[in-house]
Amino acid sequence: MFKFFKKNKNQPKNQKEILEFLERLDKDNQKIKKDLEDFKKESQSFLQKIGIVRFNPFKEVGGDQSFCIALLDARNNGFVLTSYYSREMNRTYTKVVKNGLSQHSLSEEEKEAISKALRA
Numbered sequence: 001m002f003k004f005f006k007k008n009k010n011q012p013k014n015q016k017e018i019l020e021f022l023e024r025l026d027k028d029n030q031k032i033k034k035d036l037e038d039f040k041k042e043s044q045s046f047l048q049k050i051g052i053v054r055f056n057p058f059k060e061v062g063g064d065q066s067f068c069i070a071l072l073d074a075r076n077n078g079f080v081l082t083s084y085y086s087r088e089m090n091r092t093y094t095k096v097v098k099n100g101l102s103q104h105s106l107s108e109e110e111k112e113a114i115s116k117a118l119r120a
Helices: 015-043 108-119
Strands: 049-055 066-072 078-085 090-097
Touching: 049 108, 066 108, 078 108
Parallel strands: none
Antiparallel strands: 049 066, 066 078, 078 090
C-alpha cells in the first residue's frame, strides 16, 4: 500500500531543520555556480574551432594529400598546421594565429583553413 503520510528519514522534521536544509542547498548552489563560472573562463582557452583544407601543391602529380588545419580557441587564438606532401618529402609548418590573424605570411590554403575555423 501507499504510505502518503509516512516521513522519510531525510525529510526535515521542524523549521530549524528546514532552514538548515535550505542553507546547505544554497551553499551547494553557490559552489556549483562558482565552478560553472570558473569552467566558462577556463574553457575560453580550449581549442574549439577547426578548419581543414586539403589540396595538391604540385598540380602535375599526386592527389590532395597536403593539408592545412587551423585550430582556434573561443578568442580566435591558436595555430594553423600545414603539411606539404610529395613522394620525395613531407614538410610540416605551424604558424601562430592571434585574434584570427597571423603575423606570418599565409598561403591561400592557410587563409581558407583559418576562415573555416572562424565560421565554425
